[in-house]
Amino acid sequence: MVYVPIKFYQTGTFTVGNRLLDEDQRSIQATMDRHNSLTSGHRACQGCGEALGARYAIDTAMNVTNNQLISVNATGCLEVFSTPYPETSWQIPWIHSLFGNAPAVATGVAAAMRVKGKDQIRVLSQGGDGGTTDIGFGPLSGMFERNDDVLYICHDNEAYMNTGIQRSSATPPAARTATTMPVGPEPGNEFGQGKFLPAIAMAHEIPYVATATVADLRDLEIKVKKAMEYRGSRYIHILVPCPLGWGHAPHDTIRIARMAKESGLFPVFEAINGEITSVLKIRNKVPVEEYLRPQKRFAHMFGKTPDVKTLARYQGIADRNIRKYGLMDE
Amino acid sequence: MLKQIEGSKAVAEAVALCRPEVICAYPISPQTHIVEALGVMVKNESLKKCEFINVESEFSAMSVAIGSSAAGARSYTATASQGLLFMAEAVYNASGLGLPIVMTVANRAIGAPINIWNDHSDSLSQRDCGWIQLFAETNQEAADLHIQAFRLAEELSIPVMVCMDGYILTHAFDRVDIPDQAQVDEYLPPYEPRQVLDPENPISIGAMVGPEAFMEVRYLAHVKQMQALDLVPRYQEEFKKIFGRDTGGLLRNYKTEDAETILVAMGSLVGTIKDTVDELREQGHKIGVMTLTLFRPYPLDAVRQALLHAKRVVVVEKSISIGLGGILASNIRMSLHNESIPVYTVVAGLGGRGITVKSLYDMSIKAMSDELQPLTFLDLKKELVERHLIREKEKRRTGPIAESLLKDIGPIAASKLQ
Numbered sequence: 008m009v010y011v012p013i014k015f016y017q018t019g020t021f022t023v024g025n026r027l028l029d030e031d032q033r034s035i036q037a038t039m040d041r042h043n044s045l046t047s048g049h050r051a052c053q054g055c056g057e058a059l060g061a062r063y064a065i066d067t068a069m070n071v072t073n074n075q076l077i078s079v080n081a082t083g084c085l086e087v088f089s090t091p092y093p094e095t096s097w098q099i100p101w102i103h104s105l106f107g108n109a110p111a112v113a114t115g116v117a118a119a120m121r122v123k124g125k126d127q128i129r130v131l132s133q134g135g136d137g138g139t140t141d142i143g144f145g146p147l148s149g150m151f152e153r154n155d156d157v158l159y160i161c162h163d164n165e166a167y168m169n170t171g172i173q174r175s176s177a178t179p180p181a182a183r184t185a186t187t188m189p190v191g192p193e194p195g196n197e198f199g200q201g202k203f204l205p206a207i208a209m210a211h212e213i214p215y216v217a218t219a220t221v222a223d224l225r226d227l228e229i230k231v232k233k234a235m236e237y238r239g240s241r242y243i244h245i246l247v248p249c250p251l252g253w254g255h256a257p258h259d260t261i262r263i264a265r266m267a268k269e270s271g272l273f274p275v276f277e278a279i280n281g282e283i284t285s286v287l288k289i290r291n292k293v294p295v296e297e298y299l300r301p302q303k304r305f306a307h308m309f310g311k312t313p314d315v316k317t318l319a320r321y322q323g324i325a326d327r328n329i330r331k332y333g334l335m336d337e
Numbered sequence: 338m339l340k341q342i343e344g345s346k347a348v349a350e351a352v353a354l355c356r357p358e359v360i361c362a363y364p365i366s367p368q369t370h371i372v373e374a375l376g377v378m379v380k381n382e383s384l385k386k387c388e389f390i391n392v393e394s395e396f397s398a399m400s401v402a403i404g405s406s407a408a409g410a411r412s413y414t415a416t417a418s419q420g421l422l423f424m425a426e427a428v429y430n431a432s433g434l435g436l437p438i439v440m441t442v443a444n445r446a447i448g449a450p451i452n453i454w455n456d457h458s459d460s461l462s463q464r465d466c467g468w469i470q471l472f473a474e475t476n477q478e479a480a481d482l483h484i485q486a487f488r489l490a491e492e493l494s495i496p497v498m499v500c501m502d503g504y505i506l507t508h509a510f511d512r513v514d515i516p517d518q519a520q521v522d523e524y525l526p527p528y529e530p531r532q533v534l535d536p537e538n539p540i541s542i543g544a545m546v547g548p549e550a551f552m553e554v555r556y557l558a559h560v561k562q563m564q565a566l567d568l569v570p571r572y573q574e575e576f577k578k579i580f581g582r583d584t585g586g587l588l589r590n591y592k593t594e595d596a597e598t599i600l601v602a603m604g605s606l607v608g609t610i611k612d613t614v615d616e617l618r619e620q621g622h623k624i625g626v627m628t629l630t631l632f633r634p635y636p637l638d639a640v641r642q643a644l645l646h647a648k649r650v651v652v653v654e655k656s657i658s659i660g661l662g663g664i665l666a667s668n669i670r671m672s673l674h675n676e677s678i679p680v681y682t683v684v685a686g687l688g689g690r691g692i693t694v695k696s697l698y699d700m701s702i703k704a705m706s707d708e709l710q711p712l713t714f715l716d717l718k719k720e721l722v723e724r725h726l727i728r729e730k731e732k733r734r735t736g737p738i739a740e741s742l743l744k745d746i747g748p749i750a751a752s753k754l755q
Contacts, residue, residue: 077534090544100534102407103543104430108400115404116534118388122358122410128536149393
């Protein structure tokens with residue numbers, strides 16, 4: 008099925024009422040038979056982007072595999088808030104081993120399924136940005152390179168939130184974290200550092216790479232569905248705002264995620280075999296300032312007078328993304 | 338079938354007979370030949386229904402095994418030295434989760450300085466990790482112990498390390514009786530996991546456990562491992578019935594019945610010690626050797642019974658707890674904690690230094706007249722050490738120790754050493 012975005016600007020939001028859509032366009036999360044793989048009662052913070060993204064992603068994977076799914080989880084917020092036993096929120100077979108080895112454990116599960124002739128059982132692996140871009144990066148690259156049959160989902164909230172908001176290699180420039188405090192001549196995280204893992208995943212030329220945000224949950228569902236159509240390594244990188252770490256109101260999680268995309272700071276695209284095949288265009292471009300200002304982690308940029316120089320650097324990053332990924336129509 | 342075969346190859350054949358389903362391979366000497374041989378068997382399809390995965394590190398090797406074992410597949414890997422340390426976090430995790438993985442450790446020293454040769458520092462560094470540890474004396478034993486290891490691991494849901502001396506065993510060509518498939522199938526039932534990732538019956542594995550139950554989980558790990566003290570001799574008996582060889586068990590005694598002096602050791606070193614014992618016996622000395630096959634769980638009472646009648650015990654070990662002395666010796670002392678039997682520690686063969694009958698003979702003579710120091714380093718080049726200690730007193734920037742010592746034993750410096 009080709010994804011046709013339906014623009015319902017007249018509602019004043021991007022929200023699309025399911026009843027207005029064709030049957031096959033309706034969200035899985037809105038169906039009666041959604042699986043509630045990550046069920047209610049867990050201990051995520053109010054407005055947690057990760058819980059939202061994980062719920063949509065896994066329920067979709069469950070739906071398309073006819074509930075034949077095993078999930079492997081890296082240490083992190085998602086693992087901790089879902090499993091202070093016996094109150095596990097997981098309604099699917101689920102294993103947590105270590106912080107840095109989720110991709111390798113998933114490889115092992117997939118190997119076991121293959122050897123036992125249970126090819127219909129699919130494997131999903133998840134981690135935060137720390138578990139994915141930093142400590143689990145080696146095993147992830149190994150999993151990609153061997154093209155092991157696993158869908159890996161990175162829930163990127165741009166820092167180590169579970170340990171108290173420390174910088175990761177996915178933390179954006181100038182952001183305040185507990186290890187990049189807003190002090191000194193260049194407050195917050197340094198410019199010119201960090202990595203964008205989707206691009207690295209693409210460099211492995213794996214069958215499918217996609218980015219998504221929790222602002223476009225239907226887009227996320229469609230990408231997970233598409234990812235499950237492939238065998239081999241697949242990677243979905245979801246931007247999941249964190250009210251605690253980013254310092255925004257819990258009810259603003261989706262708005263913030265949307266502005267990350269609409270500013271061009273977070274490009275949303277799909278790539279097949281290492282080549283970009285589709286890009287979610289910016290609908291209403293917003294200056295980076297609009298995205299940054301509501302977040303306390305950037306508060307030092309907006310004192311009595313905004314830090315124009317840093318804002319200009321930031322806008323430069325967004326503009327470069329827009330150019331590089333073709334985020335706006337010419 | 339009798340074969341003249343390399344130790345690694347014999348182990349690979351024994352592992353293959355156990356019908357492993359997932360094998361993860363990462364190269365590190367001296368273990369590499371084992372997974373290489375298994376790789377051939379999987380690729381040429383003589384070992385069927387087995388996934389052979391070339392991973393990118395030992396950390397991933399153990400992690401892949403964790404995943405495959407939790408998903409119900411019989412899982413195997415092999416490592417050594419730095420590799421075992423690199424996977425240490427996952428090694429603890431495998432036992433913590435109760436996953437019956439079997440792993441060969443081709444014992445090798447740990448750096449720095451980097452050293453590829455044999456000692457027991459690697460597996461002994463993991464003595465508290467919750468894995469069962471078996472030590473092989475010969476290549477026949479190494480091959481046989483792997484078959485017992487899968488049985489033991491899967492019965493108890495505890496991972497097992499089979500330790501064999503790097504190079505001395507792994508690379509030695511020796512006569513090994515390789516069992517046939519029917520024998521192994523009779524001995525080793527299919528893997529029936531206690532926990533498995535299965536969409537038909539979804540469970541969570543690896544949840545967080547706080548102070549409310551962590552102690553109990555750990556206690557059970559201890560209790561369950563201690564069950565191996567009963568199972569190991571039982572599996573030894575059953576093995577003997579099917580394979581006709583008396584392999585395994587807790588420990589072995591050699592000429593210890595009337596011995597006043599009992600040497601204690603693990604691994605291939607025991608062969609050399611037996612030769613030494615024979616020589617000393619010929620001269621009328623009452624000496625014998627006890628060797629541990631099972632190091633974890635530690636057979637406290639069996640060791641006590643084996644040593645109780647001795648006048649002295651000399652533990653010869655290829656390991657050192659820096660700042661204390663012996664690792665094995667400390668364990669042996671626990672068995673004799675109420676006895677006034679002196680336990681000497683002899684650290685020997687670190688980093689592959691040869692342990693000769695002559696050195697063992699001289700050391701034993703000293704021990705038998707109680708002239709041995711409580712902690713002895715066999716064949717330590719004292720002048721080399723002293724020369725460096727003097728150097729450190731004389732100047733501040735003495736440079737790296739390893740390189741300084743190598744300079745001292747180089748041909749030019751050595752001539753001035755007199």
